[in-house]
Amino acid sequence: MAQTRQVAMGPMLGAVLAGAALTGIVVWRFNLDSLDRAVNVKRSAVKKLVLSGGIPPTQEVMDYLTARQQALEARYQRWLDAITVPPPAEAVPADPQLYFQQQVHEVQRTLERLAAARSVPAPAQLGLPKELPPSDTVPRLLAQLQLVQQAAELAFEQDVSALASLKVEDPDPIPAEEGSETFLLALPVRVRFTGTLNQTIKVLGAMERVRPLIDIRSLRLVSAADPSQLEAELLIARYAVMPAIPKPASEEPRGSAKKKTSKRRGTTSSRAATRIQE
Numbered sequence: 001m002a003q004t005r006q007v008a009m010g011p012m013l014g015a016v017l018a019g020a021a022l023t024g025i026v027v028w029r030f031n032l033d034s035l036d037r038a039v040n041v042k043r044s045a046v047k048k049l050v051l052s053g054g055i056p057p058t059q060e061v062m063d064y065l066t067a068r069q070q071a072l073e074a075r076y077q078r079w080l081d082a083i084t085v086p087p088p089a090e091a092v093p094a095d096p097q098l099y100f101q102q103q104v105h106e107v108q109r110t111l112e113r114l115a116a117a118r119s120v121p122a123p124a125q126l127g128l129p130k131e132l133p134p135s136d137t138v139p140r141l142l143a144q145l146q147l148v149q150q151a152a153e154l155a156f157e158q159d160v161s162a163l164a165s166l167k168v169e170d171p172d173p174i175p176a177e178e179g180s181e182t183f184l185l186a187l188p189v190r191v192r193f194t195g196t197l198n199q200t201i202k203v204l205g206a207m208e209r210v211r212p213l214i215d216i217r218s219l220r221l222v223s224a225a226d227p228s229q230l231e232a233e234l235l236i237a238r239y240a241v242m243p244a245i246p247k248p249a250s251e252e253p254r255g256s257a258k259k260k261t262s263k264r265r266g267t268t269s270s271r272a273a274t275r276i277q278e
Contacts, residue, residue: 021201025216028208032215035083036184040177042076084184084239085143085212096138103142104128107149111166114156120163123152127168127190140240144168144187147238150210151191158202160195161229167191169235173242181242188217188237194224200232207236214238 057065108125115122125148133141148166155163169188176182195203200221207214218235 021197021204024201024204024208025219028216032213035079035213036174039076039079039083040183042072042079043183080241082211083213084241085146085187096135097132100133100138100141100145103145107145110149111152114152115163118156118159120161123163124165125167126165140171140185140187141168143238143240144189147187147189147214147236151189151207151214151234151236154206154210155191155193155195155203158195158199158206160193160199160203162194164192164194165190172237174239183242184239185242186215186217186237186239188235191234191236192232194229194231196228197230200230203232203234212238 104125111125112122128141128145145168148168151166152163167190169190172186172188173182174184174186193203204216204219207216215237216234217237218233220233222231222233223229224231
């Protein structure tokens with residue numbers, strides 16, 4: 001009887017731990033959505049804090065509005081720093097393509113060193129451009145490369161049995177609210193590793209504590225050949241602020257074009273009148 005109970009408790013304990021892991025991920029996702037909503041609210045508040053035309057405000061009102069705007073901007077920046085990666089453009093030298101190639105080799109050496117310390121094969125790096133990428137894509141590729149290294153370090157710290165691959169995925173713009181421009185860009189990386197259920201939960205917990213945050217966008221667990229092991233596939237992402245895209249000249253309002261035309265015509269007419277008078 002005692003043996004039968006011990007055998008039955010194994011699957012039950014695994015189910016409980018799996019349920020706890022899924023619950024943690026749901027709560028984590030809810031917190032991320034709350035942070036995203038808070039950032040949008042602060043952005044809207046900062047945009048609305050603009051005086052319309054009319055009676056000029058008193059100095060007291062101006063001081064209050066200035067202090068209020070500064071407080072909102074500081075709070076907005078704190079939320080933004082917790083969610084998004086800082087732009088690496090300032091650290092990139094004059095030749096960003098060469099710098100990116102150097103960083104790829106540096107990350108590769110780091111992964112090989114981490115794997116050798118644990119006597120396991122080094123993970124494969126997938127999705128990176130085989131040739132030098134365009135200069136405008138280097139900042140987001142550097143952010144994804146940093147996420148590749150950090151994900152590998154977190155997985156190895158939890159002593160996973162094997163880290164198979166880390167793949168850089170295409171960036172994914174986050175849909176914005178209706179009437180506003182796209183603000184955030186997801187920079188995903190796909191991670192595949194093998195480990196026990198306990199190790200997998202520890203990896204998820206370690207990622208949850210990192211700042212700027214690492215979002216777990218999807219999780220897939222499959223039984224491995226060894227009954228005590230699981231093959232895990234995580235799609236994780238960091239977020240970056242979308243770069244501002246200048247509007248083409250063809251999108252200018254028609255009214256402004258008419259005004260420019262009328263001004264040119266008026267200037268031409270005045271010049272012609274001056275010539276006639278002369």
